[in-house]
Amino acid sequence: MSTPHGWTTTPITTGILRGALDLERTGRGVLPHRLPAAARRQIPDGQLAMAESQPAGVRLAFRTRATTVELDVVATKRVYVGAPPRPDGVYELLVDGRLAGRATATGGDTLTIDMAAGTAESLPGPAETLRFTGLPEDEKDVELWLPHDETTCLVALRTDAPVLITPPNGRPVWLHHGSSISHGSNATTPTGTWPALAAADGRADLINLGFGGGALLDPFTARAMRDTPADLLSVKIGINVVNADLMRLRAFGPAVHGFLDTLREGHPSTPLLVVSPILCPIHENTPGPSAPDTRAMGEGRLRFRAAGDPAEVAAGKLTLTVIREELARVVGQRAASDPHLHYLDGLELYGASDHAELPLPDALHPDPAAHRRIAERFARHAFGPGGPFAPHGG
Structure with a gap:
């Protein structure tokens, strides 16, 4: 996806993430994990493999003067056979600890799960751009929380002003x-x-x-x-x-x-x-x-x-x-x-x-x-x- 002129694309690395123990590079982007690779190699079932890849508590954290933030993602949508449709995962952007915007990705990969049969089938889908606008112009701390229950591959982070990756905030x-x-x-x-x-x-x-x-x-x-x-x-x-x-x-x-x-x-x-x-x-x-x-x-x-x-x-x-x-x-x-x-x-x-x-x-x-x-x-x-x-x- 193209970057608007004068915008900054910031690499998504472990330094900008909070709440993840590992970051896997894939052909489509980077996938946050809540268990390290050594643990994932020992996971005995698909349920835990799916759950640990869902980024509960994982957020991008940075300091910026940007008024617009864009994030390209590939979300994995779960469909349970015989059950009502699940709502789309929610992305929340916080400015200095206060909610400043929410977004959802309606497209992406689809994982169809049949709990009665114990089977799962995956179908690839497109990436989608999430856009948060109207942020304050002054320098601020931004956290972009990923959906807690939807596996999310991160493709690109763009802002209309440079981003400073700050060290942890000193909280326990x-x-x-x-x-x-x-x-x-x-x-x-x-x-x-x-x-x-x-x-x-x-x-x-x-x-x-x-x-x-x-x-x-x-x-x-x-x-x-x-x-x-x-x-x-x-x-x-x-x-x-x-x-x-x-x-x-x-x-x-x-x-x-x-x-x-x-x-x-x-x-x-x-x-x-x-x-x-x-x-x-x-x-x-x-x-x-x-x-x-x-x-x-x-x-x-x-x-x-x-x-x-x-x-x-x-x-x-x-x-x-x-x-x-x-x-x-x-x-x-x-x-x-x-x-x-x-x-x-x-x-x-x-x-x-x-x-x-x-x-x-x-x-x-x-x-x-x-x-x-x-x-x-x-x-x-x-x-x-x-x-x-x-x-x-x-």
């Missing part, structure tokens, strides 16, 4: 790992996911390793976190272990220990907050796996159900109730020798009374209002006075 780096809820499922904008909102409240620089379907205590994720510089750490564990029906109680406790051991190899005294699952009624006392609700899909709605048998809990199958008890036990045991390790019961973020007011639309994921509530409560607990992150944020 908060490295968070979690499930699709942390990834931002059902949030409608990239700055509207609960981790992004909590980071703004706590004045922290977010790296969001929330992966839809992928918070499974994978050793390669723990190693990626171990090797990533950070001032604050949190892990939100549980719902994916249940809805994937991945392991039994005998394996779960040692796997949590192993994950935390790996984090402590790289961050021996960093504040580390372990968060148990928020309320999810279908899995409170019923094990996984989760499965699509075919009746709801027949009505054009995406909804999930618990397909496990509560009678199997006695044999070690996991529910959210069991997982909260085990996480509290593991953290309590470790905290005796690790004063920087902390525990937060997810029911304090979203519990029964919250579900009565703001039910989970698809039975698994909070809506935008619930994301805001979870963020406010997390920020108050973690960054507020006496919180585990308090000396670093607020």
Whole structure:
């Protein structure tokens, strides 16, 4: 695509990106990743490969006097067979921390997913130009947040004034790992996911390793976190272990220990907050796996159900109730020798009374209002006075 006369084209490198752990060069542009190449080589399934390439929390950050910013992208649109169409991913441009514009890419590649058959088919599509105009003429800090749930290949960045790539803003780096809820499922904008909102409240620089379907205590994720510089750490564990029906109680406790051991190899005294699952009624006392609700899909709605048998809990199958008890036990045991390790019961973020007011639309994921509530409560607990992150944020 041609560059207007007198405009500046700025190479998209790791220096201009925040929130990504790697940048892959492709034949069409550069693709931000939230897991490094060594971890990606060990990913065992397409779901996690897709999720880590969706740039939740990833943004371009620079200083400029430009009044117009253009970004060429190739977005990947997901189509779920039998489900209603998904909304286009949203790009948000912030000027000095305030929202100054939103845009969407309507075209791009298409990934068609059949959850019942377990298949996926990709069809290439065109690049598209996003344009943000009417920005203030004075020098300013600009952040361009990429869609949290739409894989985005970055082709070119153009501005009508030069760009200065600035070093990180000096805020504490908060490295968070979690499930699709942390990834931002059902949030409608990239700055509207609960981790992004909590980071703004706590004045922290977010790296969001929330992966839809992928918070499974994978050793390669723990190693990626171990090797990533950070001032604050949190892990939100549980719902994916249940809805994937991945392991039994005998394996779960040692796997949590192993994950935390790996984090402590790289961050021996960093504040580390372990968060148990928020309320999810279908899995409170019923094990996984989760499965699509075919009746709801027949009505054009995406909804999930618990397909496990509560009678199997006695044999070690996991529910959210069991997982909260085990996480509290593991953290309590470790905290005796690790004063920087902390525990937060997810029911304090979203519990029964919250579900009565703001039910989970698809039975698994909070809506935008619930994301805001979870963020406010997390920020108050973690960054507020006496919180585990308090000396670093607020």
